[in-house]
Amino acid sequence: MTLTAEDRARRVKVLLFDVDGVLTNGDITIIPQADGKGTEVKSFSAHDGLGISLARLAGLKVGFVTKRNSQVVAIRARDLKIDHLYQGQSHKMQAITQIMADENVTLDEICYVGDDIIDLPVLRKVGLAIGTANARAEVKGMAHWVTPHRGGDGAGRDAIDFLLNARGILAETIEAYLDPENEAASKADIGQGNM
Template sequence: MRKKLSQIQLILMDVDGVLTAGEIIYSAAGDELKMFNVQDGMGITLARMAGLKTGILTGRKSELVRRRAEELKIDIVSQGSFEKLPEYEKIKQQMQLSDEQICYIGDDVLDIPVLKRVGFSVAVANARDEVKAIADYVTVAEGGKGAVREVIDKILKWQNKLHALIDQLSR
């Protein structure tokens, strides 16, 4: 695992079930609501501060996702990609990275083709069993409840960057 984590330069994530708990709430007016975890957001910020790139690869389209990605300065935002592998290949080419340099965090069967391809594949704790079976790592935390932060902390620790970032922030 150390070798895999030391090579990661891009952390790609699904949204529903990974950055959120997987619940979509519609108001009576038809507005869509999502809840994002602030510790996951801080993890994404730490990844950026450490020089890592971050990205979203999701099958659904949502203005809320675009807004959250903008707020966190996420580098890649790909929405509406029901078939994720072709979009993953475009992202990989655009970022000029190899599979080994990419981590992907998923939770459902649409994520499996990408999880099979990347250098470090992650299933959140509440992922489907089929996803967990092929993942390099299964988080302790559930999607939308700190799973992304858990993965980012693990990568930053193995790359010897986490403690320097914490020191920098605590000055």
């Protein structure tokens, strides 16, 4: 029996994202400094951030698995209270194996969202493989589902809405988020910016 993307989504317990090209548009801006070092700048979608808050409120564990090492990603992960942050991952299945052990889940219970060929080893193995609208053809060709929006422009939120819709809990999760009495929702995605 062939499973639909929705069937696969109903089994997911852990949602993992690549960062560059998925949670950002893929641009890497480096501002040079006098000492020869640089300050890296990335832009993240606020829609994705709120979506991650919804995913966590719905009981999903969320993580970032990326090849680059970036202080910007560490700050965003902290602000969103990300459960798993793996940077410097040239071979991302190593991180996936560790997350599986930490969360006591199987590959079928993992959703991974990627955009480029470095993500293929993970996308080929997880229960739900999602490609972004701007993903390379190789990723789109093997993804179970492709987001309508590009990375950095709401693709992460698309993936989360898809997962919660497949479970039939998107509307109730939104209402839980909007409930002023819900302490978990009120503490979600409190970024510090330059404060």
